[in-house]
Amino acid sequence: MNAPLEGYNFAYLDEATKRMLRRTILKAVAIPGHQIPFGAREMPLPYGWGTGGIQVTAAILGPADTLKVIDQGADDTTNAISIRRFFTRVAGVATTERTAEATIIQTRHRIPEAPLRENQVLVYQVPQPEPLSKLEPRRAETKRLHALADYGLMHVRLYEDIARLGHIAKAYDYPVMVGGRYLMSPSPIPAFDNPKMHRMAALQLFGAGREKRIYAIPPYTDVRSLDFEDHPFRPIRAPQDCALCGSRESYLDEVITDDRGGRLFVCSDTDYCGERVAARGAAAC
């Protein structure tokens, strides 16, 4: 374990703030999918760059935890590196790039491909917790709509896509119903990842720092992507295979290789891809 930065409490936040966060998290777990306002603090990283996720992680992190931080599914994206380095500096916790080894995984825009276990927590960074925000900007009004479970606005929006384009055009941040009660933003993960949230064994926590809301999905909770009987939800991925590990199931990043239309597709989840490549190498030996 590295020595934490001097002059700061473990995981940066003071204990009273962590207690406030934990109370908020407990309330969020008790009302799955419901956004709980909290007194988000000003963090030394910018709003919109994961301050909500960072505060949630700081509140649940203990010295024995092993932390993994991913952005776009990868451990080596610059902001993931920055957040991982932050927790190394202020908490001195062990970090890993292996999904299976982590007890806490903080993520932006992806859910790891490998299924998560009961003793893991997935912490999402959330830019806009309000799933209705693009349809109704006033929070006083969306709060009322949630209280009444009045989600007609969203159904109409999805229906309009079908009427105009033939199918639902929402490709990411695709709204879900949690526990049959609350409409929830899954954060801007691709719709491809939505089914992984359904009855996930791990606890899922969502932190929105700038908007000062925390919400949660307890383990084994029903999470359904909104759809219609005659237009069922279908997750989309690029129809190619990963150029590195050959996966036909994983979510792919498209990489431009030249200016003549050359491109290839590789796994967005770098740990998943790396494990498959290593396994293939071992099999070949």
Added chain:
Amino acid sequence: MYVAVKGGERAISAAHAWLDETRRGDPAVPELTVAQVEQQMPLAVDRVMAEGSCHDRFLAALAIKQAKGDLIEAAFLLRAYRTTLPRFGASAPLETGAMRLRRRISATYKDLPGGQVLGPTFDYTHRLLDFALAAEGTERATAPEADAPVPAVPRVTELLAREGLMQREDPGDGEPGDLTREPLAFPAARDVRLQNLARGDEGFVLALGYSTQRGYGGNHPFVGEIRVGHVAVEFTPPELGFPIEIGEIAVTECQMVNQFKGSRTEPPQFTRGYGLVFGHGERRAMAMALVDRALRSAELGEDVTAPAQDQEFVLYHSDNIEATGFVEHLKLPHYVDFQSELENLRTIRAALVRESLREAAE
């Protein structure tokens, strides 16, 4: 063969080393000291203290140096530092009527008790670049001093209130709200609205205030008074049970006098728009007073039609630390979402092509 980009950690370290280098600039030029920033850029320090929501001239000056003069970045540094400070309570309300004045002007009376005191102001300077300032080391003339300091004088709005012409404010009870501890909830009370505006982005609050003057929700303001000076900060430690003075801070207060038509329960009278900010910040205090009054529209029974009157619009978008973070987060990678949009678009376009081919065949 494609190899995933690695070495982000080394790139970050190198980028930050370069940042340090550009902060220092040409090493042949003497390094700027924090004391120089504090003394010679006092208005930048005041703005950073206000938007950083932390009254400490040294830390604000240090933040400005560290931020290479980017004042929003400096305010952000100060805010992040502020999070680590313990909160030990709320002070007693500042008694701005007892202010040690440096400047005090009223636009509503030609003369009044205490008189008009211009103080150190840009007003009435001709904005001509002073090339003498480019030459260093020249001694500047010192300002002549009055025989006696400006005495504490009553506030203009208080004089009106005694006559019953200015609406009295509800003093409230208990500690004021603190949006750094509790998230905003709507409708927001005036204490929280004022706190939000006092630390809001100067440009944003200025533009909103300006919009009320141009007809978007305005109500004919007069500057009752602007006063700049020092006020004592009093605090009641629980173990003492009575207030003690713990220091003095510089503030700017602006009270705007606005018309009010009156209602069934209240006779016509003037209503107040209030601005109070750290340091010398007249532009900020005046804009704040305009927007404060605009935000009172709903409670005064006026139509809420303009952006400056819309609580959620104003209070959710005034914070430049939140705003800069979220605007600038767009430069973070979004490959995953973009990829999902690409696939979506390709699917929709392919379907359209199939459809048009089928129609052509029929």
